[in-house]
Amino acid sequence: xxxxxxxxxxxDGIVRITINRPKALxxxxxxxxGELEHFFGTDYADRTDFSxxxxxxxxxxxxxxxxxxxxxxxxxxxxxxxxxxxRGHEIFFLIENFHxxxxxxxxxxxxxxxxxxxxxxxxxxxxxxxxxxxxxVNLGIIPGYGGTQRLNQYIGKGKAMELILTGNxxxxxxxxxxxxxxxxxxxxxxxxxxxxxxxxxxxxGPIAIxxxxxxxxxxxxxxxxxxxxxxxxxxxxxxxxxxEGASAFVEKRQADFRGE
Ligand code: CO8
Numbered sequence: 001x002x003x004x005x006x007x008x009x010x011x012d013g014i015v016r017i018t019i020n021r022p023k024a025l026x027x028x029x030x031x032x033x034g035e036l037e038h039f040f041g042t043d044y045a046d047r048t049d050f051s052x053x054x055x056x057x058x059x060x061x062x063x064x065x066x067x068x069x070x071x072x073x074x075x076x077x078x079x080x081x082x083x084x085x086x087r088g089h090e091i092f093f094l095i096e097n098f099h100x101x102x103x104x105x106x107x108x109x110x111x112x113x114x115x116x117x118x119x120x121x122x123x124x125x126x127x128x129x130x131x132x133x134x135x136x137v138n139l140g141i142i143p144g145y146g147g148t149q150r151l152n153q154y155i156g157k158g159k160a161m162e163l164i165l166t167g168n169x170x171x172x173x174x175x176x177x178x179x180x181x182x183x184x185x186x187x188x189x190x191x192x193x194x195x196x197x198x199x200x201x202x203x204x205g206p207i208a209i210x211x212x213x214x215x216x217x218x219x220x221x222x223x224x225x226x227x228x229x230x231x232x233x234x235x236x237x238x239x240x241x242x243x244e245g246a247s248a249f250v251e252k253r254q255a256d257f258r259g260e
Contacts, residue, residue: 005032006039007058013051014198015044018058025065026057028113032068033091040094051202053098054194055121056105057114060187063106063130064114069139073246075237082234085144088113089226092120092146096217099210101201103194106130106181111169116145119154122213123197124181126172127190132180133169139249140241140257144233149225154180 007018017039019026044050057063067088075081095102095117104110104121110132118124118132126132134147142148143164151160155178163170172184183193201209236242240260248255 001035001038001043003035003039005029006035008039010050012195013049013202014054014195015050015052016054016056018056019064020058022057022059022061024068024070025062025109026059026114027065027068028117029068029071033088037091037094040091040098045094045099048206050100051206052101052103052198054103054105054191054198055095055117056107060107060129062108062114063104063110064117065109066112066114066135067145069246069249073243073250076243076246079238080234081141081144081237082230084237085230085233088116088145089230092116095120096122097213098122099213100206101198101209101213103198105190105194106132106172107187107190111135112143112147113145116143116147116150119150119180120146123194125190125194125197126175126181126184127187128172128184129187130172130175130181130184131169132163132172132175133167134164135167135169137165137167138245138255140239140243140245140255141236142229142233144229146226146229148229148232149220149222151180153220154178 005021007020009016075084102121103123104118106118106124106126108129110118112135115132115134134143136143159178175181176184185193241257245255
């Protein structure tokens, strides 16, 4: 499979993946999700000729600004929101359980599915202009790619609830203070830090690294929460509020929610 929306580069034993849709602030459309699935689930699933992955977004404005809203408006017509969320969960589990460490290099907006993608990675390094949030309520829906589960894990229920219910964004320093990112650094230094961390990890036993990832993840192995999220996401995408929220985004206006 050739990649349309992912740039893949090998340097010094590290694979850099750049999500390359800068005009849409690197929003995750189905093609991009499929390519991530192929990279982590097939292409590189059994390869051992690299020590880790750096995942980032093209340009200097966004890591990933969420699921592609213009594309998923059609979910309201098709009625398959739950299945879409379940598919996203499976792809993000591939990243979370990948046999080599994956560092998200967050170089701008990490919103909705973008924040969820960063949280599925093993480590997160933010540049100083990075902004994080789960703004799905602005669209009349809820996080659907694991945000209701993983945000709790990183920052605790109280702050996770606040971010999910308000849709507010936080900056990189606040994200670091809350434990959502490992480091916040100026642009040039952030990538160096990612390389430094992966280089340190590369000197350890690869089996120990793989088993550590499995064991740490097993602490959070509560599939019921993800199923509940997918069901709730599916219900939310069947509402008039979602159609209004998505239309308002496309038309660049404030949404008028009726609770219907
Ligand atoms: N999807 C599609 N296009 C997007 C997205 C997106 N998520 N974000 C930005 N864009 C596009 C804009 O439409 C715009 O395109 P155009 O130039 O053609 O008008 C371009 O990127 C630049 O964006 P803006 O002009 O809006 O730039 P601003 O600097 O004014 O604003 C923001 C930047 C604040 C990031 C703003 O673009 C924004 O709010 N984006 C949406 C963020 C958002 O709501 N993300 C969550 C999406 S929902 C989600 O992720 C759910 C995940 C689960 C889905 C499961 C099943 C599908």
